[in-house]
Amino acid sequence: MDTLISADRLLTGPAGQQLTDAAVLVRGDRIVAVGGRDELRQQARAGSDEQHHSDATLLPGLINTHLHLVADASRDPFGAFRTSTPEAVFEAMADRALQALDAGVTTIRDLGDGHGLAFALRNEIASGTRPGPRILAAGTPLTPPDGHCWFLGGVVEGPDAIRARIRELADAGADVIKVMAGGGQTTPGGASPWESQFTLDELRLIVAEAGAVGLPVAAHAHGTQTITDCVAAGVRTIEHCGWRGGSGKPDRRDDVARRMAAAGIYAGDTTPPNWPAFAARIPFPPGHRLGDQLPWMDSLGVPIIIGTDSGMPGAVFNDFVSALEMYTELGFPNDRILQFATANAADALGLSAVTGCLAAGLAADLLVVDGDPLTDLQTLRRPRLVMARGRIHHSSAQQSEEETTADV
Numbered sequence: 087m088d089t090l091i092s093a094d095r096l097l098t099g100p101a102g103q104q105l106t107d108a109a110v111l112v113r114g115d116r117i118v119a120v121g122g123r124d125e126l127r128q129q130a131r132a133g134s135d136e137q138h139h140s141d142a143t144l145l146p147g148l149i150n151t152h153l154h155l156v157a158d159a160s161r162d163p164f165g166a167f168r169t170s171t172p173e174a175v176f177e178a179m180a181d182r183a184l185q186a187l188d189a190g191v192t193t194i195r196d197l198g199d200g201h202g203l204a205f206a207l208r209n210e211i212a213s214g215t216r217p218g219p220r221i222l223a224a225g226t227p228l229t230p231p232d233g234h235c236w237f238l239g240g241v242v243e244g245p246d247a248i249r250a251r252i253r254e255l256a257d258a259g260a261d262v263i264k265v266m267a268g269g270g271q272t273t274p275g276g277a278s279p280w281e282s283q284f285t286l287d288e289l290r291l292i293v294a295e296a297g298a299v300g301l302p303v304a305a306h307a308h309g310t311q312t313i314t315d316c317v318a319a320g321v322r323t324i325e326h327c328g329w330r331g332g333s334g335k336p337d338r339r340d341d342v343a344r345r346m347a348a349a350g351i352y353a354g355d356t357t358p359p360n361w362p363a364f365a366a367r368i369p370f371p372p373g374h375r376l377g378d379q380l381p382w383m384d385s386l387g388v389p390i391i392i393g394t395d396s397g398m399p400g401a402v403f404n405d406f407v408s409a410l411e412m413y414t415e416l417g418f419p420n421d422r423i424l425q426f427a428t429a430n431a432a433d434a435l436g437l438s439a440v441t442g443c444l445a446a447g448l449a450a451d452l453l454v455v456d457g458d459p460l461t462d463l464q465t466l467r468r469p470r471l472v473m474a475r476g477r478i479h480h481s482s483a484q485q486s487e488e489e490t491t492a493d494v
């Protein structure tokens with residue numbers, strides 16, 4: 087059956103593209119036309135469903151490019167993963183994916199789990215067995231012995247092990263290869279966040295082996311040297327991308343950022359919904375604050391995408407908008423913030439022909455929100471309608487104060 091959805095305003099994307107008093111015609115899981123309401127009414131098949139939303143905006147579904155469904159956002163985020171049955175962990179993951187969808191996120195990229203659970207959930211949702219957002223999944227991240235997140239099971243040492251692991255992940259259905267190129271915060275005893283865990287030659291091998299099976303590479307990197315190596319190796323996205331020097335202090339290199347921009351390598355920012363509390367725990371040198379590498383990268387042409395690292399302590403799954411608010415604080419206009427979270431993200435994930443804009447032929451991934459998100463991002467908090475691949479979900483809109491400030 088056809089569904090004609092219209093609103094006062096359509097943000098078709100990318101930034102700056104919009105229509106007034108227009109509609110989207112949905113057939114099955116796809117958008118078949120976008121344009122004037124009366125014109126589309128004539129294209130709709132007999133018996134079509136029609137809904138008009140006044141004082142509202144229709145826009146593409148949001149894309150969260152970095153989260154971990156297997157983690158539960160508690161102080162010991164992988165604790166339940168280690169101690170529960172895979173069945174219980176799987177059900178909890180399905181619930182977290184639904185929380186993201188209720189908040190208007192129609193595509194998520196899972197950048198690290200264990201036991202192939204995110205692949206299984208992705209497949210169930212894609213087949214229509216379960217409701218949920220589209221999932222792209224990396225499976226188990228590559229890391230050296232005792233390296234960042236070794237406990238997820240992705241330890242590799244030497245070229246043969248790297249090759250074997252990438253083949254194994256590709257066979258299991260990985261959409262992207264995740265490499266812990268540098269250290270992180272959640273692994274006691276491992277490398278510090280600004281230290282590298284793989285050599286440039288190893289990163290080049292990972293990119294080449296992933297490329298041979300048609301997969302992009304997402305690299306976890308906080309440190310400037312690690313970022314520099316990831317740019318040289320030609321990864322697709324650099325996650326976190328915090329530009330820290332050996333001491334952990336900000337260390338930005340214009341030449342490297344320019345090469346990153348020229349190569350079209352995305353900065354995969356990770357701003358948790360509870361970023362004000364997160365920022366308060368980080369000792370910034372005078373003149374620096376959380377996220378201030380983003381306007382700098384943007385000024386040099388580095389493309390930006392937004393993830394929340396949901397699953398990490400305090401980073402809940404049902405609140406993407408709070409993460410977007412940091413971009414407002416940093417001075418980005420709303421149309422660009424929305425572009426980072428839709429069209430840019432789709433491009434970075436290789437989904438430009440699938441989602442990220444409202445256009446004929448793309449998946450029917452869309453939101454209707456009250457008012458105008460170009461003037462107020464808060465309008466995104468309670469979508470009137472969330473549609474994922476043509477399937478309608480209503481927002482739960484029941485997010486409590488308690489949940490949004492959990493564990494900060």
Ligand SMILES: [Zn+2]
Nearest residue numbers: 152154197395
């Ligand atoms: Zn992460």
